[in-house]
Amino acid sequence: MFQETMNVDIKTLKDFTPREFILISGLPGIAYIGKLSVEYLVQQLKAQKIADVYSKYFPPYTLIKKDGVVELLKNELFHYKNSKSDFMFLSGNAQAFSPEGQFEVIDTILNWCVTNGLKKIYSIAAYATDKTINIPTVYGTSTNSKLLEEFKKLGVVPLNEGVIVGENGLIIGMAKKRNIQAVCLLGETRGYQTPTGQYLIDAKATKEVISVLVKVLNLEVNMDPLDKQAKDMDEIITKMTEVEQQIQKQMTQSTKKPSYVT
Secondary structure (H helix, E strand, O other): OEEEOOOEEEEEOOOOOOOOEEEEEOOOOHHHHHHHHHHHHHHHHOOEEEEEEEEOOOOOOEEEOOOOOEEEOOEEEEEEEOOOOEEEEEEEOOOOOOHHHHHHHHHHHHHHHHHOOEEEEEEEEEEEOOOOOOOOOEEEEEOOHHHHHHHHOOOOEEOOOOOOOOHHHHHHHHHHHOOOEEEEEEEEEOOOEOOOOOEOOOHHHHHHHHHHHHHHHOOOOOOHHHHHHHHHHHHHHHHHHHHHHHHHHHHHHHHOOOOOOO
């Protein structure tokens, strides 16, 4: 079954009858904090995939999977419920390529969610910084200040200025326009990149965001696999930093003017 606009298709894969649900959204961005957070929760909670989201606004290429089968870029919706609440998870391997596309994709997804019982939204994003980070801070913003109070008790630092670029921020702005309660949690990250410009996954910042979210939502999630991933990434980043420092040192030495003795 498809729900379509001119440029966005939502293909429902499985029938479900949710109660009012909470949407947890995390799409690819800096250090993949939003994407990793949602995909980790989906995996740990064994949430079931409900729908695929396709769009003409996603980047124009096709992925080849390990089995040799091709796949379009897409977003995905997963459903999970326990004895108290229903949850929907939104993630995927792409954001829309243009500003117009991002608005249309989010608007279509929100229409689908509202039709199926959307109650509240938690979006996950990255807070990029160039300072040295020991334990990443989790920052927060919301459609109203009262929603942030429960997060402040858990150490979340409210933001009072700035912007959130992309769909992870846009979704809470568009939620406010519809009078839907929404919160965005942002994990602090250096946003390390490889020499080719690809972001490294920041599992440590992801862990801090998830730790806050599961407390608020009363979810039980095993954090051990994420701890190991965070440790592995710390080692990689440490090695990258050492290499960068060595390169900078060599460049500094090579630019010094030679001294002459006569």
